[in-house]
Amino acid sequence: MAKGALMSPKQTPMSSVDRAWLRMDTPENPMMICGVLALERPVSIQRLKRTLEERFLRFQRFRQRVVDHGDRAYWQEDPLFHIDNHLHRIALPGKADKAELQKLVSDLNSTSLDFRRPLWQMHYIDNYEGGAALLVRIHHCIADGISLVRVMLSLTDKTPEPTLKRVAGKPETRTGNASRRRSTLHRLVDSAQVAAQQARLFIDSVRQEPNYPLKLATTASGVAMDLLKLGLAPYEPRTGLKSPLSGRKQVAWAEPLDFAEVKACARALGGTVNDVLMCATTGALRRHFAANREAIPECGIRVAVPFNLRPLNQPIDTLGNEFGLVLVNLPVEVQDPIMCFRQVQENMNRLKRSYQAQVTYSLLDLFGRGPDSLERRALDLLSNKASAVLTNVPGPREALYLAGSKVTQPMFWVPQSGSIGIGLSIFSYAGTVQFGITVDRAIHADPNAVMDYFHDSFAALRHAALAGRPAAVKQLAG
Numbered sequence: 001m002a003k004g005a006l007m008s009p010k011q012t013p014m015s016s017v018d019r020a021w022l023r024m025d026t027p028e029n030p031m032m033i034c035g036v037l038a039l040e041r042p043v044s045i046q047r048l049k050r051t052l053e054e055r056f057l058r059f060q061r062f063r064q065r066v067v068d069h070g071d072r073a074y075w076q077e078d079p080l081f082h083i084d085n086h087l088h089r090i091a092l093p094g095k096a097d098k099a100e101l102q103k104l105v106s107d108l109n110s111t112s113l114d115f116r117r118p119l120w121q122m123h124y125i126d127n128y129e130g131g132a133a134l135l136v137r138i139h140h141c142i143a144d145g146i147s148l149v150r151v152m153l154s155l156t157d158k159t160p161e162p163t164l165k166r167v168a169g170k171p172e173t174r175t176g177n178a179s180r181r182r183s184t185l186h187r188l189v190d191s192a193q194v195a196a197q198q199a200r201l202f203i204d205s206v207r208q209e210p211n212y213p214l215k216l217a218t219t220a221s222g223v224a225m226d227l228l229k230l231g232l233a234p235y236e237p238r239t240g241l242k243s244p245l246s247g248r249k250q251v252a253w254a255e256p257l258d259f260a261e262v263k264a265c266a267r268a269l270g271g272t273v274n275d276v277l278m279c280a281t282t283g284a285l286r287r288h289f290a291a292n293r294e295a296i297p298e299c300g301i302r303v304a305v306p307f308n309l310r311p312l313n314q315p316i317d318t319l320g321n322e323f324g325l326v327l328v329n330l331p332v333e334v335q336d337p338i339m340c341f342r343q344v345q346e347n348m349n350r351l352k353r354s355y356q357a358q359v360t361y362s363l364l365d366l367f368g369r370g371p372d373s374l375e376r377r378a379l380d381l382l383s384n385k386a387s388a389v390l391t392n393v394p395g396p397r398e399a400l401y402l403a404g405s406k407v408t409q410p411m412f413w414v415p416q417s418g419s420i421g422i423g424l425s426i427f428s429y430a431g432t433v434q435f436g437i438t439v440d441r442a443i444h445a446d447p448n449a450v451m452d453y454f455h456d457s458f459a460a461l462r463h464a465a466l467a468g469r470p471a472a473v474k475q476l477a478g
Helices: 016-023 045-056 098-109 144-152 176-188 192-198 213-233 258-268 271-291 337-352 356-369 372-383 449-467 471-478
Strands: 032-039 063-067 075-076 087-089 120-128 130-137 249-253 300-309 324-330 386-393 405-413 422-429 432-440
Touching: 032 098, 032 144, 045 087, 045 120, 063 144, 087 471, 098 130, 098 249, 120 432, 130 405, 144 386, 144 405, 249 300, 249 449, 258 271, 258 432, 258 449, 271 324, 271 337, 271 422, 271 449, 324 337, 386 405, 405 422, 405 432, 432 449
Parallel strands: 087 120, 300 386, 386 422
Antiparallel strands: 032 130, 032 405, 063 075, 120 130, 249 432, 300 324, 422 432
């Protein structure tokens, strides 16, 4: 990282939580959020640059590099910033198909960013299935996954031919168009409402109660109990999903599911879309164990799930990390799809009533303020209590356009930390549900096979939901 001996007026202190994510960066697990936007047709590289200058670089963080003084970290304007250091144009070899793109994403997802410059890179990829693709990598210390997905969506338009206006001067200037985009994006993340409700359960919400002292004591007790449960939770069972990591990633994504079918299945089962997708993920991992003739853990496995703590009305130009992690038990030992769904639903409802997300956010804040050795030990402790990281981010309901080209399939992955070597990502977009995976090569899991298992698991749950329920059959068929 860039070193500086003297404090500069242009340096801005990094928050303790962002610094915690900065220090999690390891050769085995670079702390990058990675995204791929598949485009229907090629775009002009000049138009893409104009779009980035107008909408991406207005966020000051993308013009700043990290300056590390050891005990403190700062953001500082890069005096040599040039967009050509961050936007690269390449083409795929061979058939230029999905397999070739997955190889490229795997390779770049295994490569750390250059800490001498602002911590992001984009690769515009020509010749992908007759169209193009944009591969994006951004360091986690800049912002959390939900914020960065919203930033990426702010680059897009609802029509192929918007009016682009170059923004000069201050990078965070607000315009009427930007405000409207933010308003639209806030509506797109309305399914994150549960997370916001959990955040409001904390101190600010209890002050509104008439019996505030009692409520505060109960809240403090709940937080302490969740902290104790987190600390005493047993380590993950020994499976092939927990192996020493090599640092080389394999990335894959599935053909999308029909969101209407997923939603109708959730209604038929009396649950949520998230319950259905978590159940499909559980079934996919169960099928992975069976295909590899590996003993299925009797008490399930856990995944770490980011939980948004950011107010939904917070402006999009406020970056940083504002989320906690919750440990979700996936009952991979339950074979019956309906029983598995009920268990997942119960586990999720229990977590929604807990303070686990606030606890982990507070721990990150504490680790970011303390010595590096403390964070490493705590990170090792927590990462031993999950087999994978799983994200589920809601996206726009209509198709979007980037620099005039339709975005046909977007995917995003968050990094894994410590000894965790698997990341699972779910993203809804334009009536579809995208599912992707990144897995360390040292872990014996075929990423494309897991994608197929996800489809098979959802199909089994959907079939079970239909069985003996004529009304549900009619609903799902429609």
